[in-house]
Amino acid sequence: DIQMTQSPSSLSASVGDRVTITCRASQSITSCLNWFQQKPGKAPKLLIYAASRLQSGVPSRFSGSGSGRDFTLTISSLQPEDFATYYCQQSYSTPVYSFGQGTKLEIK
Amino acid sequence: QVQLVQSGAEVKKPGASVKVYCKASGYSFTSHDINWVRQAPGQGLEWMGWMNPNRGNTGYAQKFQGRVTITRNTSISTAYMELSSLRSDDTAVYYCARDYFDILTGYFMFDYWGQGTLVTVSS
Numbered sequence: 001d002i003q004m005t006q007s008p009s010s011l012s013a014s015v016g017d018r019v020t021i022t023c024r025a026s027q028s029i030t031s032c033l034n035w036f037q038q039k040p041g042k043a044p045k046l047l048i049y050a051a052s053r054l055q056s057g058v059p060s061r062f063s064g065s066g067s068g069r070d071f072t073l074t075i076s077s078l079q080p081e082d083f084a085t086y087y088c089q090q091s092y093s094t095p096v097y098s099f100g101q102g103t104k105l106e107i108k
Numbered sequence: 109q110v111q112l113v114q115s116g117a118e119v120k121k122p123g124a125s126v127k128v129y130c131k132a133s134g135y136s137f138t139s140h141d142i143n144w145v146r147q148a149p150g151q152g153l154e155w156m157g158w159m160n161p162n163r164g165n166t167g168y169a170q171k172f173q174g175r176v177t178i179t180r181n182t183s184i185s186t187a188y189m190e191l192s193s194l195r196s197d198d199t200a201v202y203y204c205a206r207d208y209f210d211i212l213t214g215y216f217m218f219d220y221w222g223q224g225t226l227v228t229v230s231s
Contacts, residue, residue, distance in 0.1 A: 044203075044221060095141060
C-alpha cells in the first residue's frame with residue numbers, strides 16, 4: 001500500500017501569510033495527487049487534482065505542485081476562511097486510495 | 109446539480125452491524141464509482157473501499173476486509189455500506205464520495221461527497 005505523509009501536522013499562521021504544506025508518498029505516484037480542505041463538521045472539499053490543477057470554483061490563491069514522491073500545497077495569501085484541515089490523497093493506485101494524516105491550519 | 113445524500117446518525121452496540129446509505133442524484137449513478145471514507149473523532153480521513161455501480165464489483169481496504177460490504181440498488185441510485193462486528197473504535201463519521209475520472213487529464217478525484225453519517229458504537 002502507498003503511504004502518504006504530510007508535514008507539518010499543524011501550523012499557525014496569520015491572515016495574509018503565504019503557507020506551504022508538504023505531502024510525501026512512499027513511492028512514486030507521478031502526478032496522481034489530490035488536495036482537500038475540511039472544515040469542522042463538514043465533508044472534505046476538493047481543491048487541487050492531478051497535483052496542480054485547480055478544481056472549478058476554488059480561489060486562485062491555492063496552488064499545488066510536485067510530482068513523483070514530493071508535493072506541496074501553497075496558499076499565497078491566507079484568508080480567514082482558509083483556516084481548516086488539509087489532506088492529500090494519492091490516486092495512483094486507483095481504485096485503491098490513501099490519504100495523508102492531515103495538516104491543521106490555525107490562526108496565530 | 110450533483111448530490112450525495114446519506115442516511116441519518118446511528119447508535120449501535122458492540123458486535124452489531126450498521127448499514128449506511130448514500131443516495132445519488134444529478135448524474136448517471138452507474139457512470140462513476142462510489143467510495144466510502146470514514147473519520148474517527150478528531151482523526152484523519154481513512155479510505156474504506158469502492159464500488160462500481162454499473163458492474164457491482166467492489167474492493168476494500170485490507171483493514172476492513174471481511175467486515176465491510178458495499179452494495180447498490182441502481183433502480184434508486186443508492187449505494188450502501190454495511191460494517192459488521194462493530195467495536196467502539198468504529199465510532200466515526202462515514203462519508204460516501206463520487207470518484208470522477210477527468211477524461212481531459214486522465215486523473216481520478218473525489219469531486220462530490222455526502223454530508224456524512226455519524227455512527228456511534230457504545231454499550
